[in-house]
Amino acid sequence: MTVHDSPGPIAPYASAARPLDGVRVIDLTTRLGAYTGRLFADLGADVVRVEPPGGLPERAVPPLTEDGTSLTFAFTEAGKRSVVLDLADPGRANQLERLLAGAQVLLTSEGPAGLRGRGLHPDDVTRRHPGLIHVSVSPFGLTGPWADRPASDLTLLAAGGLLALAGDPDLPPVRAWGEQSSLIAGVHAATAALIALLALEDGGHGQIVDVSAQEAVAHSLENAVQYVDLEGIVRTRAGAGPAEAGTGLFACADGWIYLVGGLGGLPLAWDALTEWLQAGGLKEAARLREPRWQQRAWRRSASGVRTFRTLFERFAAPRTKRELYEGGQRRGISIAPVATPEDLLTSPQLTERAFFRQVAVGDATLPFPGSPYRFGGLDVAPGDAPAPGAHTRAVLDALPGTTTPTPARPKE
Template identity: 30%
Template sequence: MGQLIAGPFAAKTLADFGADVIKIEPPGAGDPLRKWRLLKDGTSVWWQVQSRNKRSVALDLKSSDAQEIVRKLAGEADVLIENFRPGALEGWQLGPDVLLELNPRLVMLRISGYGQTGPYRDRPGFGVVAEAMGGLRHLTAEPERVPVRVGISLGDTLAGLHGVIGILIALQERQHSGRGQVIDVALYEAVFNCMESLLPEYGAFGAVRGPAGSALPGIAPSNAYLCNDGAYALIAGNGDSIFRRLMAVIERPDLAADPQLADNAGRVARVGELDAAIGTWTSKRSVEEVLKALDEASVPAGKIYTVADIADDPHYQARGMVQSLLMDDGSQLAVPGIVPKLSRTPGEHRRQAPGIGQDTDAVLAEVGLTPQQISELKRRGVVAGGNP
């Protein structure tokens, strides 16, 4: 229950590995994601990724009859995922007090901008705001420049992944207690949870980390270096032995042997000097020449991939990360593969993303509604879709 990104991403992840996911969406337009970004035959190609392996039931949740259908579904479900504003479910008499009474084994994942409690709980929350509040946006800039956003909805995706973790933990615990529980994921907290040493550095030293462009503050050398073909090589030479190999490749044995540069602390103190030396070397070579030399020396390095690079990369292809989906019109659509890779029970792309309410009739029949009852609910606009 919910729309767009965070909750549906969590459900997509579970669906990839065999969960029977029933997506509830409003009759008519359905989930707004169906019309986001680039469309093919009137539907977003993103939808084919976000809603693969799911079934769709179209319900008007403002209707008491639709709310009763949700209660029937929740009464038999293992997990309910929702990402409405806090209080929305309670307003429909679908809150945890009701649903856990009906099904004490139910695990409820609730994703929202600021969580179910606290002074900000009722504020509308989107991923970009969460990225800023979580501390990420402050760091994504060149010094003295306007902070930029990551070009994807990272806050939503991080929240979805944290939600999946919570679901798996709760299901594992349920094996012992026999009871479900509520998982409260806030978008900003999911971002904040990934901010590494940001808070302890402030707590211990009063240090407010600022933006550092392409560098990684406090770890050296690790940066993006311009090559003579205009591309950038990302080089991570921050391990002690890796650093010495890197210096050998760029023909700076003096730096490799310098005792002040033997550990990270010493290298951080002279990071400008190191970046200049590496940059001088890369500036005389193409990015492919740079990467070949560093790969031969076992120095971690890479180039900045565009999606065209991703689609053509043999490693992506060998690991099944670029898959081809046969569309209804006979065309092929490139879609991402499934992560993570499980040895015995790998995920699979079992079915295309559904049309709005495509599975309404089948799902409602599974919870005991007769064809006559379903027809009457359709006539009244409570449900939509399904069989003609």
């Protein structure tokens, strides 16, 4: 992997081993921005994760492997190189500046006051390094009255509006598992950073990329905006139950399937769905041909939802997810199995495409999700998760002007 001594032209795509080969990224993020660096590492960038002595506190976040390695941290750090620097030490801080001088991208994830206190505010960094792209991922962005407010995943989901859509309508909102706001912000930041890299390659000038996690969450509100635009309805929490007969989660022999058979003003799959149930021996399915099932108001009634569920789950009870999926797909019915982690690991489709990759995590080797995209002739996949400081000497010794003392020759 190429290490640039100073910011300059990025290696042409055609000659790169991977799309971002030759790009160096300095990662100073917390959990909020760590996924951005992981996405860059997958694409071949040399992502240097700078950690304090003893390693980042995120390394201790459960769930843990048997040797105490955080699985969530390993996921966001796969493919990066770890360098331990005590930035409170002026000498080490100078080494960070030298790292920045040879990089194309800097990733941070604090508010403006926190960054300024460390001499890392984007205005200051890009003044010292005009060829650097500073991607600042922060809870609320670099400006505005909330710029320096602390935030957690819960408060960011709430501030961005996504929490209002999660859970049952008669109960408080439910936060999704994991750091979902971090993943959402990370994807947005990586997309913006790639655009900035194109500008750097074209004009040789860096820039500040200001990413607000709140705004990234607000940009990811499922179809809530379309509901307002097309139907004049403000979406609220719908809960786990279906809002309309023919649509929702249904139990089967080995788990659950999700069916979309009755959604919309005209249920296009209704006839095919009815024929499928009847052909499977469910004579009572003939009731679904009654004219009232073409009326959206009936399909949305509690009686309509309950009646359909009783019929369909009677049909689905002896059948597996795979049988239902394949049978529905053959008839043009929108249906999908609710896959468990075990289902994914044994999926013939994902296996054929080598989606899961073996990644070294502490003392273990575990299957990790790979990248959901492919480049012809290039291998795009996560690398191993580094131990704290595993690459400190290799990275620092490669800095311009660094000389490694020659060992004294033994006396003869």
